[in-house]
Amino acid sequence: MTLFKCPRCGATSSSDWVCKCGFPMEIVPEKLIWSVDEREPSIWRYKSLLPHAERIVSLGEGLTDLRRVDGVLVKDETRNPTGSYVDRGSSVMVSSSNMAIGELEFLRDVTISLASYLIASGKEVRVIVNPEEVDVSELLYLSQLKIPISFSVRETRASYENPFMIEGFKTIAYELYEFKGKFDGVVIPSESGILAYGIIKGFRELEEMGLMEMPRIYLVHYSGIGGEFIEFLKSLGARTMSLDTKDTMESFIKLAKMGIYVKPISAMAYSAASRLGSEYVALLTGSSMRRWRVGSFAPLTELQRRILEVMRDGKEMTAYQIWRLVEGATLQGVYKALLKLSRMGLISSERKLYKRRMKRVYRLRTSANRL
Ligand SMILES: [Zn+2]
Incomplete structure (x- = not known):
C-alpha cells in the first residue's frame, strides 16, 4: 500500500492526495537505492524508485534531450509524447494509482496528457469543457484524440497536484544526474509550483542517496504560485528570479528561429539560465498543442x-x-x-x-x- 505524507505538517494518509492543511501529499519511497535499467527508454528506467505499478502505461515519456542551444544548456521537455512534461506524471498516475477517473476537467496540457495515457491504458475518458474558457484549437485537438467532450461551467479541479504527478516530475532530476552529473543549477518555469516541487524532491532523494548535492534551483514566472507554497519551496532552497518582458520575448524569438517552440515562460527560463552561467540548465516546457501545430501537420x-x-x-x-x-x-x-x-x-x-x-x-x- 502506498503511504502519503504531507511535506509541510507531516500528516500521513493512505488515501488522501491532498493534506487537510491544503498541501499536496508526497510519496515516501520504501527504500532509496539508486538503480537504472539502461535498456528502458522511458522514466521507468528508474522503476525501483517510483511507486509500485501493477501495469506500466508508458508512451515513451522522459529521456528528453539535454543539449546546448547557443551556449545555454537546455532540457527540452517538449520532446515528451504529448509535448508536455506532464506526461511523466500522467504515466506514473495511470500506472501506479488505482484511480477511477472517468471524467476530467479540461485544464489544457494536463488533460490532454492525462487523457492520452488513460486512453492508452484502455480506460474510458470524458472531458468536461467549460465553453466560456476553451480555445477552439484545444477542442480540435481533443476531438482528434477521439475523446468525448461534455460542456459544463461547473468548477472542479483537475487532478494535477497529487503525489503521483510529483513522482513523475522527480525523474527530471534523476535524468539530469544520470546524463549530466555535475552542473550548477536548474531554472524551472513555474506556474503552480508542482513541477518545481517534484524536481526538488528528486534532487533531495539523490542527495539522500549520497550521489550529489542539491543544485541551485531558480524559479521563473513564479507569481502564480500560492504564497504559502512558494515559501515552502524557498524553505527547500528554491530561489526566485524575475526577468523583464523584453528579455523574455527576445529569447522566445531566438528559440523559435531555431525551431524550438516553447511557452514564453520557458523562454524566460532560457533567458535566466543564459545570465546565471554556462552550467545552468534551463528547463523548456512546451505545450501539448505543439504536436498538433508543428508535429503531425504543418503549422x-x-x-x-x-x-x-x-x-x-x-x-x-x-x-x-x-x-x-x-x-x-x-x-x-x-x-x-x-x-x-x-x-x-x-x-x-x-x-x-x-x-x-x-x-x-x-x-x-x-x-x-x-x-
Ligand atoms: Zn499537511
Missing part, C-alpha cells in the same frame, strides 16, 4: 487560424461567408486554406442545396458537433 498559417476562429460556433458556412468574416484575405486564399484544413481533418465539407443552389458548405469538425 497553421495565420489565415487558417483565423478561419477556424470564425467557424468556432460550429455552424455551416460557405466559403464566401467565411471570406467575408476573415479580413484581409482573397477569396481564392480562403478556398486554398479551407482545402488544407479539410485535408488536415479539422473541418468537413459537403455539397448542399443552399438558398436553391447547390453549394459547398463547411463546418468545424469537433466532437461538439455531435453532442
Whole structure:
C-alpha cells in the first residue's frame, strides 16, 4: 500500500492526495537505492524508485534531450509524447494509482496528457469543457484524440497536484544526474509550483542517496504560485528570479528561429539560465498543442487560424461567408486554406442545396458537433 505524507505538517494518509492543511501529499519511497535499467527508454528506467505499478502505461515519456542551444544548456521537455512534461506524471498516475477517473476537467496540457495515457491504458475518458474558457484549437485537438467532450461551467479541479504527478516530475532530476552529473543549477518555469516541487524532491532523494548535492534551483514566472507554497519551496532552497518582458520575448524569438517552440515562460527560463552561467540548465516546457501545430501537420498559417476562429460556433458556412468574416484575405486564399484544413481533418465539407443552389458548405469538425 502506498503511504502519503504531507511535506509541510507531516500528516500521513493512505488515501488522501491532498493534506487537510491544503498541501499536496508526497510519496515516501520504501527504500532509496539508486538503480537504472539502461535498456528502458522511458522514466521507468528508474522503476525501483517510483511507486509500485501493477501495469506500466508508458508512451515513451522522459529521456528528453539535454543539449546546448547557443551556449545555454537546455532540457527540452517538449520532446515528451504529448509535448508536455506532464506526461511523466500522467504515466506514473495511470500506472501506479488505482484511480477511477472517468471524467476530467479540461485544464489544457494536463488533460490532454492525462487523457492520452488513460486512453492508452484502455480506460474510458470524458472531458468536461467549460465553453466560456476553451480555445477552439484545444477542442480540435481533443476531438482528434477521439475523446468525448461534455460542456459544463461547473468548477472542479483537475487532478494535477497529487503525489503521483510529483513522482513523475522527480525523474527530471534523476535524468539530469544520470546524463549530466555535475552542473550548477536548474531554472524551472513555474506556474503552480508542482513541477518545481517534484524536481526538488528528486534532487533531495539523490542527495539522500549520497550521489550529489542539491543544485541551485531558480524559479521563473513564479507569481502564480500560492504564497504559502512558494515559501515552502524557498524553505527547500528554491530561489526566485524575475526577468523583464523584453528579455523574455527576445529569447522566445531566438528559440523559435531555431525551431524550438516553447511557452514564453520557458523562454524566460532560457533567458535566466543564459545570465546565471554556462552550467545552468534551463528547463523548456512546451505545450501539448505543439504536436498538433508543428508535429503531425504543418503549422497553421495565420489565415487558417483565423478561419477556424470564425467557424468556432460550429455552424455551416460557405466559403464566401467565411471570406467575408476573415479580413484581409482573397477569396481564392480562403478556398486554398479551407482545402488544407479539410485535408488536415479539422473541418468537413459537403455539397448542399443552399438558398436553391447547390453549394459547398463547411463546418468545424469537433466532437461538439455531435453532442
Ligand atoms: Zn499537511
